[in-house]
Structure formats: structure tokens, C-alpha cells
Amino acid sequence: MPSVLIARNLPDSNIEAARALFDVTYRDETQPMTGDEMRKALRDFDGVLPTLGDAFSAKVFADVPNPRCKILANFGVGYNHIDVAAAQSVGVTVTNTPGAVTDATADTAMTLMLMSCRRAAEGERLVRSGEWKGWHPVQMLGLHLTGKRLGVVGMGRIGQAIARRCHFGFGMSVAYASRSEKTLDFPAVRYDTIEKLSADVDVLVVAVPGGAETHHLIGTSVFDAMQPHAHFINIARGDVVDEAALVKALEAGSIGGAGLDVYEFEPDVPARLLALDNAVLLPHLGTAALEVREDMGRMAIANLKAFFDGQPVPNPV
CATH class of the missing domain: 3.40.50.720 (NAD(P)-binding Rossmann-like Domain)
Incomplete structure (x- = not known):
């Protein structure tokens, strides 16, 4: 044996x-x-x-x-x-x-999208703090996800599962950047660079494998290209993202927010990132069922x- x-x-x-x-x-x-x-x-x-x-x-x-x-x-x-x-x-x-892991990870991406775009974690902290003063018409306005444009970096199994949820569930249009053209069961437009993709979407999700080839694939050039209201989601591996560049973009308010399930030096999370209300931070829950x-x-x-x-x-x- x-x-x-x-x-x-x-x-x-x-x-x-x-x-x-x-x-x-x-x-x-x-x-x-x-x-x-x-x-x-x-x-x-x-x-x-x-x-x-x-x-x-x-x-x-x-x-x-x-x-x-x-x-x-x-x-x-x-x-x-x-x-x-x-x-x-x-x-x-x-x-x-x-x-x-495909569906569970895609579900976690959707959780992060909704939490980030609708400021859910920030809102829960407000209620728990005892400082919430009640509803009013312009309280904690976020980004309406339905009908927006999704960008996926890496259209493999998980990227496709995320895109299907967004397209069929939320009526979102889909764009992606990947090494090759994909045959998909939903409409999607392929971009030849991540920067061009980033400039044209409301939510950017990273779904590529980790490793030397994708280390810091997402950095300053991507965050600079994103629209000021756009949200960034990472359910891939932490070191795919230059975390310092992401923190800088969030601190400057040059992007709308971020939802992260993974971190560059996991389980260490920078104090500057922890301090940001426009970042949703989960403890690597991607497949936690x-x-x-x-x-x-x-x-x-x-x-x-x-x-x-x-x-x-x-x-x-």
C-alpha cells in the first residue's frame, strides 16, 4: 500500500x-x-x-x-x-x-463585485459602529451593477463562469483579454491588451493562474487606464497584482473600489489597505464550502x- x-x-x-x-x-x-x-x-x-x-x-x-x-x-x-x-x-x-473550484470561485467573484460596487462592507461597518443615522436619498450611493460592462483578464474556466453569471444574471456586456480568442456561449469582445480592456469597462476581474508568467500582470498601467468609477476584483492569486500600485490607486480615489480575496504576501495585508473604506477584503474564501x-x-x-x-x-x- x-x-x-x-x-x-x-x-x-x-x-x-x-x-x-x-x-x-x-x-x-x-x-x-x-x-x-x-x-x-x-x-x-x-x-x-x-x-x-x-x-x-x-x-x-x-x-x-x-x-x-x-x-x-x-x-x-x-x-x-x-x-x-x-x-x-x-x-x-x-x-x-x-x-x-470553478463555480465556487465564480460565486466569490460575484460576492466581491456586489459588495464593492454597492459598498456593502462599508455599510455593515457603519451599522455595527452605532453611527448610522437612518436612510436618506443620497446615503452611501454606489455603482448599479446591472447592465454595466464587465472586463475579464483570463477567460479560462473561472473567467467564463464569472462572465456567464454577469451576462445572463445581470444583463452585463462582456469583454476580455486573453492569449487566444475563445469560443463562448455568450457574446463577448476580445481586447488585445489589458490596458485597452481596463479603459473600457465598469468592473475588471482578474482570473488568471498564478506563477512567474503572471507575476504583477496587473499594475500601475492598468489602474491608470481604469475609469474613476470602475471597480477591480481579484479572485486569482495575490501576486498577480502589484499590491502597492493598487493601494496607491485606491488612496488617490482614481478607481471606484476593489474587492480582494487574495493578497500579494498572504496572509499579511498592508495596514494601508486595511485602512481603506473603498476596499472589500475577504480571507481567501474562494472555495470555502x-x-x-x-x-x-x-x-x-x-x-x-x-x-x-x-x-x-x-x-x-
């Missing part, structure tokens, strides 16, 4: 399913593995089920050039915490869990099982 380390706390149903298939060591912890723990995992187990924050860097793999571990079955669609090239160079397969996390766990376990059965893994990266 293959020896597998589950590196973080998962739903009980996933642990039970894994124990039925593998010799499981369960690290029931909320915090990421340390470098020494990752090196030990590569030496001592046949497979590891890690997740966001478990930073399997090139240095970690270099320190264990002949690992016993032959598969990292990542729990999550994003895998920029794993140096995939370094893993493959020492014979380690890396998999992820796409599909399971039990049934979604269970689906993710089942996909990770299926990747492990296929690998150890000598079959092609369903979700290689």
Missing part, C-alpha cells in the same frame, strides 16, 4: 477515503509545512497531498535530488507554490484539482490512485 502524507487538515470524508486506499500519515495542521518538513516528506513518502502555502521550491527539490516521493497531488487548482519544472527534473509528477472542498479532496485522491495504479493521472500540470 503506497505511503501518502496528507500535509494539511482536510474534510473528514477525504481522510477516510484516502485511508481506504493508502497508508496515510495525516498532518492535521492549518499552517503550511516548513522547509524541513517538505524535505522529509520527499524522502519518506511515496506521495504527498499538499496545498496552497506548502512551498515546494527549487531549493527544496535540489536538497532532495533522489526523492522517494514521486507525486505531489496538489489540493487546489492553483499550483504556483510548487516549482513544477524542478519537481519534474527529479521525477516528481504534479497534479491539481481544476473544475471542482464543505461540498467544494470535499470535491477537491476527491480529485486529489483520484490523482494519487491513478498514479499508483500505473494509469495516466486525470489532472497533470
